[in-house]
Amino acid sequence: MLNPLAQELNTTLKNTTPGELLSDLGLRVFFPKGIIAQGAEAKKFGKVANATIGTTLTEGKPAILEAVHKYAPELSAGELVAYAPTAGLPYLRALWKDLIYKKNPGLKGKEISTPVVVPGLTAGISYLADLFIDETKPLLSPNPSWDNYSLIIETRRNSQLHTFNLFANDGFDLESFKTAVEKEAETGFVRVLLNFPQNPSGYSPTNAEAAQIVRIIRSVAEKGAKVLVWDDDAYFGLNYENDIYPQSLFAEFADLHENVLAVKIDGPTKEDFVWGFRTGFLTFGGKGLTGEHYEALEKKLMGLIRSSVSCSSTPSQSIALRAFADPAIDIQKKNFRKILEDRYLEVKKFTSSHTSKNLEALPFNSGYFMSFRTKVDAEQLRQKILHEKQIGTVAIDAKTLRVAFSSLEKEQIETVYSAIYECAENM
Ligand SMILES: Cc1ncc(COP(=O)(O)O)c(C=O)c1O
The missing domain is CATH 3.40.640.10 (Type I PLP-dependent aspartate aminotransferase-like (Major domain))
Structure with missing residues (x-):
């Protein structure tokens, strides 16, 4: 029913x-028209007291331990420890x-x-x-x-x-x-x-x-x-x-x-x-x-x-x-995005100037990652790169190896990709 x-x-x-x-x-x-819905109703109409929600209130505000509040003093108790809707x-x-x-x-x-x-x-x-x-x-x-x-x-x-x-x-x-x-x-x-x-x-x-x-x-x-x-x-x-x-x-x-x-x-x-x-x-x-x-x-x-x-x-x-709501957020985001774009361009430079009999870069133009279609087993290749070169990558399936260039410094990219190509070549 x-x-x-x-x-x-x-x-x-x-x-x-x-x-x-x-x-x-x-x-x-x-x-359900249970505790949450009744609590919301009480917030609107319970002008004398609100005995609905299971939180601790002191002086009409959520109680907050100083040991907690001191780590985010700019935020009110309501912004930190109250339940959100x-x-x-x-x-x-x-x-x-x-x-x-x-x-x-x-x-x-x-x-x-x-x-x-x-x-x-x-x-x-x-x-x-x-x-x-x-x-x-x-x-x-x-x-x-x-x-x-x-x-x-x-x-x-x-x-x-x-x-x-x-x-x-x-x-x-x-x-x-x-x-x-x-x-x-x-x-x-x-x-x-x-x-x-x-x-x-x-x-x-x-x-x-x-x-x-x-x-x-x-x-x-x-x-x-x-x-x-x-x-x-x-x-x-x-x-x-x-x-x-x-x-x-x-x-x-x-x-x-x-x-x-x-x-x-x-x-x-x-x-x-x-x-x-x-x-x-x-x-x-x-x-x-x-x-x-x-x-x-x-x-x-x-x-x-x-x-x-x-x-x-x-x-x-x-x-x-x-x-x-912070006016500085857009420029700060732009700066981080530029870092990611620079890494992308560095990876593109490498993959467009190198070839491998066992690797083919799948099309990429955005985001955090790029992947290789591998002619060898991707998991075996991942293991080889990890144990011989101490570099971590992800085998998505038997023929797809993912590299998160988002987490590589631009200066590391040449080294990392050279190692991947070398390992693939030697399989
Ligand atoms: C395609 C895609 N969707 C969703 C997520 C997950 O995002 P969230 O960390 O917010 O759960 C990821 C994160 O790795 C992702 O790659």
């Missing part, structure tokens, strides 16, 4: 694309939404949901998998992909990761993408994940490729398939070449067609160099969806958050909120 609150949300989403895309758990989940600090959510519009001019005039805070992009992906993936609802993603997708989709959700080939010649394999999307569409549904700049390849589509990707999705939507597009924008903004499509593809998908629901997974993790903050956002966009639909999706997400981590970390959100 479905809980009546779940039923209510499902009724709101009835005959919409998101409603038709929900998984079994997605249909069941709801945000289930969907995140409201000002931070509003600010991030403004930033999404600012960073993606193509979204102008398009209605999107208010971003929901999740504890990092990984958690966001996992919640989306809860909401839209189950044993009968597979996800299409590129090969190669970030390995955590498989852990989430296959191991955790007991579903399947269907794949398309990411590269053909020197760019995005549009043919493989089209074939795979059309095959999914035969079931009436397409759930597809796109991640640019990509992990592990460090590739982002050119303007021309982006237009084709959008056209392929539009085409199956026009023929009646319900399409869910996940845009994993973890490395947003780290573009090092001129002809790269300059914004998130979410800007295209957010109002592409009534049969398309787009969801943007992003956050400050890499964009703002705060990997351990565990702060991320989920934002929906779909043509014809109203505020009521977005709110129903938000409530479902809140149910997933409440039933797992309850809410995201408050200090991280408070610091992010203050940092985003």
